[in-house]
Amino acid sequence: MKIDSKEFEKAYKLISSLLPATPLIKNDWLSRKYEANVFLKLESLQPVGSFKLRGAANKIYNLSDEEKKKGVVAVSAGNHAQGVAWAAQKLGVEATIIMPKPSPIIKILNTESLGAKVILEGDNVDESFQFLKHYLEENDKVLVHPFHDPLVIAGQGTIGHELKNQIDNIDYLFGAIGGGGLMAGVGQTTRELFPNAKIIGTQASGASSMAKSLQQGKLVPGESVATFADGIKVKEPNKEMYGLLDDIIDEAVHIPDDQTALALLELMEQARIVTEGAGAIALAAFNELYNRNPRQFKNKNIVLIICGGNIDINLVDRIIEKGLLESHRRIKIDLLLDDRPGSLYEFTRLVKDMGGNILQVTHERNAPYLELQESIVEAVLETKGREHAELILEEISKHFKTAQRSFLFNKSTK
Template identity: 40%
Template sequence: MKMVKYTRQDVDEMTLEQIKEAARALEGVVRRTDLVEAPRIHPEGQVYLKPENLQVTGSFKVRGAYHKISRLSEEEKKKGVIACSAGNHAQGVALAAAKSGIPALICIPEGAPISKVEATKSYGAQVRLVKGVYDDAYREACRLQKESGAVFIHPFDDPDVIAGQGTVGLEIMEQLPDADAVIVPVGGGGLISGVACAVKSLRPQCRVYGVQVTGAPSMARALRNKKIEPLPRVSTFADGIAVKCPGQLTYGMCEKYVDEIVTVTDDETAAAILALMEQHRLIAEGAGAVAVAAAMFNRVDVRGKKTVCLVSGGNIDVTILSRVISRGLTRAGRQGRLVIELVDKPGELREVSAVIAELGGNVISVRHDHSGDEADITACTLSIGVETRDRDHLNRIRDAVVRAGYRILDS
């Protein structure tokens, strides 16, 4: 496949009219997702959610994929399409190809959630699992495209795809025309490029922030260093934004339109997923929750501002979700573990449990261990899992255990 080289002129040629044209093409295909007020995400700001996790296929990706495929010529459609994806773009391409009656081959990293892989297959696309991460799947898709002559549908570095994703920004400006800030997840940069172009064209004073995870900060680093360099590796459960290298076109558009790219940790992202579930009954995947995490943990100053957090997708594997909930509870201080040294005699567990219960804590697990060569021969350790209201509650329980005469080794 011949690589497209984008220039500053290509960046400047992206217009609001192209995004409006994409919106017309997507009528009757994608959902116009609502804005949901979220007062508990940050009590000092007026925060709204744009739940693209409720979109057809479970993410915003169908917007760009469908728009791109809708613009193919009849001759191009006969050749079929090929794409690479961590899962969400795959579903968008598969659905768009099915609606257009053309074959689709999708290369997906083998570590992608099973739910995303199976959903892609359900739309009729052929799936090839590739060892490694998104960038490895991209190289394999390029190789296969050269062999087959199919049309490559890039997940982010394509003007038509970006215009399709920009329809999210168009909707936000129609729903909240006086927005002060929009916070957008960033992987390769297609979503934020389109959203920022739409937002800045309609309301230049509205700030646009991108969010990446600390384990995959490719766009943040590129903008900071003023050049595109691939990361040596990525490490995050937010597979949808685990991209080693941003696109040329998206880099240029972020440089032109985006005010700042910030990062959040995996633990903060897990806490945001938990907050969305408990407060709004919304299921978000890791990539979909990073904008909310940025607002929750003050990576973006939302105090006194009307801020929209874009929840970009909800296709999370249920096995990962259970671990994420546990991490989120721990990050929020909702559950913890006390490792206590005590004398191994009858009644000690009852006494410790009574201290915890008196303060309203709930014991959810107990592990008793009297091994260890360095410990006193009559000593043991008690590892107690505790369910609490928040971190302050957990700290008060820990202090009460110490006051009761017990030594805490770890918590």
């Protein structure tokens, strides 16, 4: 599958007539942290909260009148669904969306609110596609594929044309890979418009078959999918999409969910931006590569595509908690105390004197594994970060019999 640059230009002409360009903002906090010029391309501010309506609109607007009468069908975990529903509603085209059963309720409701019929089938996108085959045997609809379609890819590539009008030079471009439509499209236009830019694609480690394929130079079958970034939760790499990305992507990485959660938390706190996992993973990938070699990014122009903001509100508190644990601003400790008056006070005073905050404490005296003169305390502490947490734990270990630390997540985070 090859896409001529003229197709991207035609798509840009169409999309720019339908939608205003999404903002490209320089974030001062991230720029100071990384000693670079860090820009955020806010696709999360699209009418449906995702870049996906670009490709969906380009596909549906290019259908013949006969095809529009048939109606369209799409498979999606949420963002592509809303993009298809939005574009179909604009044109008065009937839309049916097949979504995995575990899809976030908010994405299901939003899709239905745009006039689409939603069918819930399968436990993941791949299983929903299996159902699609049977559906199309009985229903004469036009498929709007989320990524494996030249018109859809050309639509996603319009981001590159917008960037050309918003920034003079790009040194590094980071974006998420699910099926690959976003980076195949914006990667090609960026490569043409910013020839010296390095293009980095990233997946979640729990759904990383395409990233591993690009790293190894051959198709690597997916084993399982497990990530809170549902927008890029794709199990199997598509052969043609792999071929496109292999020609475009300079480097592919995959990122654990805890690091993506930390990036999401940083975007909320420091950029005042609410995003979903697939949107935050671009920052997580940049952070990963920066930690490997900070010098390569010094004073460079870094563009992070914040590709979506449709986060399941029921997950927000858990993701924030995970981000706090990953940054060591929240730690859990277990320690043994002498079972005597004042011992718990000594512990709490020490934490206070060290500038920590006790969020939760459990004091147990009757556990079967304790000696008669012992008690155990389990506490959750709030700290200023890794160094502060280490100082508190070091001081605790000097004064109590046992002090075990449990950061619960990856302790190698810088």
